[in-house]
Amino acid sequence: MTTDHDTVPYSAMPSGDLLRNYPYAEDFFTSLGLMLPSADESVGAYIERIPPEVLEDLGIERRELGEQFSAFMTLLISLQEKQNGPTIGSITIQGGVDKNGADEGFVLTVTPGEVVSIVGPTGSGKSRFLADIEWMAQGDTPTRRRVLINGAVPDPTRRFSLEHKLVAQLSQNMNFVMDLSVEEFIAMHAESRMVNDVAGVTRTIIEKANELAGENFSPQTPVTALSGGQSRALMIADTSCLSTSPIVLIDEIENAGIDRKKAVRTLVDGHKIVLMATHDPILALMGDRRLVFKNGGVRAIIATSPAERANMAAFEEMDARLTAVRNALRNGERIEYV
Amino acid sequence: MRLITVAGPPSSGKTSVIIKAAEALQGEGVKVGVIKFDCLSTGDQALYERKGIEAKTGLSGNLCPDHFFVSNIQECLQWGEQRGFDLLISESAGLCNRCAPHIKDVCAVCVIDNLSGVDTPRKIGPMLKMADIVVVTKGDIVSQAEREVFAYRVQQVNPGAVIINVNGLTGQGGYELGRLLSAAKETVSLTGRLLRFTMPAALCSYCLGQRRIGSDYQMGNVRKMDFT
Numbered sequence: 001m002t003t004d005h006d007t008v009p010y011s012a013m014p015s016g017d018l019l020r021n022y023p024y025a026e027d028f029f030t031s032l033g034l035m036l037p038s039a040d041e042s043v044g045a046y047i048e049r050i051p052p053e054v055l056e057d058l059g060i061e062r063r064e065l066g067e068q069f070s071a072f073m074t075l076l077i078s079l080q081e082k083q084n085g086p087t088i089g090s091i092t093i094q095g096g097v098d099k100n101g102a103d104e105g106f107v108l109t110v111t112p113g114e115v116v117s118i119v120g121p122t123g124s125g126k127s128r129f130l131a132d133i134e135w136m137a138q139g140d141t142p143t144r145r146r147v148l149i150n151g152a153v154p155d156p157t158r159r160f161s162l163e164h165k166l167v168a169q170l171s172q173n174m175n176f177v178m179d180l181s182v183e184e185f186i187a188m189h190a191e192s193r194m195v196n197d198v199a200g201v202t203r204t205i206i207e208k209a210n211e212l213a214g215e216n217f218s219p220q221t222p223v224t225a226l227s228g229g230q231s232r233a234l235m236i237a238d239t240s241c242l243s244t245s246p247i248v249l250i251d252e253i254e255n256a257g258i259d260r261k262k263a264v265r266t267l268v269d270g271h272k273i274v275l276m277a278t279h280d281p282i283l284a285l286m287g288d289r290r291l292v293f294k295n296g297g298v299r300a301i302i303a304t305s306p307a308e309r310a311n312m313a314a315f316e317e318m319d320a321r322l323t324a325v326r327n328a329l330r331n332g333e334r335i336e337y338v
Numbered sequence: 339m340r341l342i343t344v345a346g347p348p349s350s351g352k353t354s355v356i357i358k359a360a361e362a363l364q365g366e367g368v369k370v371g372v373i374k375f376d377c378l379s380t381g382d383q384a385l386y387e388r389k390g391i392e393a394k395t396g397l398s399g400n401l402c403p404d405h406f407f408v409s410n411i412q413e414c415l416q417w418g419e420q421r422g423f424d425l426l427i428s429e430s431a432g433l434c435n436r437c438a439p440h441i442k443d444v445c446a447v448c449v450i451d452n453l454s455g456v457d458t459p460r461k462i463g464p465m466l467k468m469a470d471i472v473v474v475t476k477g478d479i480v481s482q483a484e485r486e487v488f489a490y491r492v493q494q495v496n497p498g499a500v501i502i503n504v505n506g507l508t509g510q511g512g513y514e515l516g517r518l519l520s521a522a523k524e525t526v527s528l529t530g531r532l533l534r535f536t537m538p539a540a541l542c543s544y545c546l547g548q549r550r551i552g553s554d555y556q557m558g559n560v561r562k563m564d565f566t
Contacts, residue, residue: 031460031494059436059464059535068467071497127510135514142365142513160500162493168482177453177480188456189483192490231481238483 096144098297120293240270345438346449358512
């Protein structure tokens with residue numbers, strides 16, 4: 001981002017200009033319960049004249065408040081740049097060792113738009129693998145794996161930065177604890193992502209979610225009233241549009257009234273790398289490759305073969321038949337002829 | 339020895355988070371001890387000991403738990419030195435959501451959970467705003483969007499902190515937190531050190547044991563609400 005203001009520290013700029021250029025800077029004051037500075041006063045001058053009693057109540061010293069403002073602006077700018085900036089071209093995972101110290105001996109490079117399935121029994125090391133990616137391990141975790149971004153060792157500060165989080169996680173049990181409508185909820189998320197067109201993004205997400213969910217919901221529906229399928233559909237659409245994390249991790253999308261194939265495609269279209277832990281043959285075979293876990297390590301990487309792909313049609317047919325039976329059951333019909 | 343102060347609202351998952359980080363560190367040969375500050379009673383010492391983590395409990399009784407903490411932390415450090423720990427973690431609940439005092443140049447951690455709601459970060463005082471590391475727990479229970487909004491709200495009030503998600507049940511993130519803690523600065527002595535911020539002003543008549551209500555009985559540091 002190049003503006004004339006790059007040379008002027010944010011705290012010296014007249015607040016009117018600051019808030020016009022960076023509307024989200026307002027959050028800094030509202031989150032502390034402070035009034036906004038007047039338009040012609042700089043934030044620095046404003047902080048200088050805050051009475052000591054107010055600082056005492058806030059639990060912060062004057063100098064620290066100034067430092068926090070600078071840190072906040074840095075965060076804000078980097079979030080905005082992340083929103084518009086270059087995306088990740090590839091992520092490479094170099095194998096480490098399994099629970100017995102045996103070499104995994106693999107190098108896996110994945111690029112946005114790819115689907116990788118993850119299979120293996122409970123306790124076989126799937127969670128640790130995902131944690132390694134999330135942490136951007138550099139041979140310093142128990143597995144000794146290394147993670148490279150665009151083929152290079154990432155800057156260590158990325159590990160803890162909010163805007164550079166690598167993994168967004170769509171877990172199996174997903175609840176909403178906020179008492180908000182779908183529209184308010186998504187708008188709140190969009191705001192925390194510094195999106196310019198909050199209303200537009202919110203509308204798109206709700207539309208996409210309704211395409212995925214079996215039964216429609218309105219923007220006014222409270223999030224707490226959504227069914228399991230609707231919540232998942234909403235989160236998949238939301239992650240696809242709003243999350244800056246290049247990798248989406250999905251724990252088994254069950255049959256809860258959601259078009260599973262379309263759901264995965266929504267994420268892939270959003271240029272995500274999709275890592276999917278699943279035992280569902282249809283989903284597993286949607287992956288270009290699958291990682292097989294055993295004893296804390298990656299035992300094999302299997303590329304989906306043309307023959308396997310061809311089998312998918314048969315699995316889909318079986319799935320369609322089962323779905324038909326399920327619907328018949330739901331409609332109170334007898335299930336005598338299969 | 340490295341001293342770490344861990345604070346956070348009750349039930350945010352402090353003990354579980356400390357146990358997960360300590361287990362990861364012990365696996366690497368680091369000797370970890372814990373001091374647990376509480377008000378009335380606690381079963382956490384047994385919880386720690388079951389995991390092979392040496393622990394000591396301090397009950398503040400009718401004293402402000404944070405004043406109790408400051409009055410004892412120097413002796414806690416000595417105890418830790420005597421026991422030969424590499425890392426001593428003090429755990430205290432910020433019961434008024436304000437202080438749970440952090441010490442300058444001593445690694446300060448605040449633990450808060452996603453279930454407490456997105457407005458909570460704004461309601462917590464220096465305990466959160468002055469922490470070096472903010473551990474967010476119970477992320478597995480809420481949606482990805484809520485996790486992101488919550489982390490952003492934490493970053494708004496403490497833009498300088500490292501934010502890390504830890505699952506106290508599965509331990510996800512515990513190893514990573516352990517790495518952060520073991521990189522903390524060494525603490526040799528606390529005498530003469532400064533708290534990061536003052537604790538709430540005190541000493542009104544109620545601090546001294548007054549029980550009667552009414553202006554006639556209120557003396558000292560009293561602040562009245564504005565009803566005009």
